[in-house]
Amino acid sequence: MLTAKQQQLLSYIKHHLDQGGVSPSFEEMKEALDLKSKSGIHRLISALEERGFIRRLPNRARALEILKLPDGMPVAERTEEPAAATSVTPLRKAPTAPARTIPIAANDVIEIPLHGRIAAGLPIEAMESDTMLPVPAALLGAGDHYALEVSGDSMIEAGIFDGDFALIQRTETARDGQIVVALIDENEATLKYFHHDGRKVRLDPANRDHEPQTYEARQVRIQGRLAGLLRRYN
Template structure:
């Protein structure tokens, strides 16, 4: 039997995966469940993993897969499922994009370096980066080499390749590529703070950056990471 918070988190993850194929960040999960810290989110996820409701996908940033959902009450037939009963997820429809086989490789544009510290210029380039297709979801992607250490607490290290899904919009708590004043780009958590846009690092040694909305252009959301050893 799931606790109320476990059930709420499972439904939230499933809803977000159904919307865009990307699992929510720990910060988004914390806010959605009105928890005081991310450690509470970690405990809930561990419990859901142990009970077989979700699993982590290896080598992907914040990648979770929902394996099953609590069985719902069938109101039309008047049959209520027992608490704790579970049902497998329905097979995906033909219109849903399924992950590519892990051994398939796709080449995506590699557009220079991006700061995970203070903004630096993100250079356009003609290089291509081979990426396992399983690391990419739907949509158009490009890659940027990470420079700096301000996102280390999110598991993003200097020299990593950030795999970015192109988009011009973002939800609070998502990690985005933000173009500042039309020429400097940075990788940060995106937040709205009153009339301002706040870009948060994931390193306590760095301070948040605040800009007017007209100064910030979202150029993509983090989809995955590629690390070479």
């Protein structure tokens, strides 16, 4: 079941596609739904995708197609089978027409929350803020995302450097070997490789000059998985 905002966005997108074959921009969708930022639109689109109402098309940033409407009826029209022929020789059934793909126009940049700095060395507190970070939409997949500015050098062998922006997909679970944001003792956050180590949790750096950090499982809470990186050159 869709929320009112999700249904409103789906209806708004479909209206634009029906009218001209192209979708509204993120800015137009934001204004139509009276939202304060485009990150809200990104979350709504991700929710619609997870519920099977739309899907992302490959090789294009933020290109989507509508799969169904809230009543479950498909958007694409299909060719009806011909009526029975009066000839002695029966006619073959006409092939079903393929579903019509209706792309949404590419929107290159969206904004996600920038929640301060996170340690890639010794754990430091990750401070929250109201700052938004413009991000190429192609870097983000489904789900809710936020960004953290990296501080330290313990992940340099994974290509993560001091001053990079880590793009994080919100989640509370992770598999061994994934790079995660780990909150330690509900106080300090760090960016590390995640591993189970018996009944404990081990957070591994990607720098031979740094040592792994081992904690009781109850001390560590996953706050997200690394989805991408942004780097400034100046």
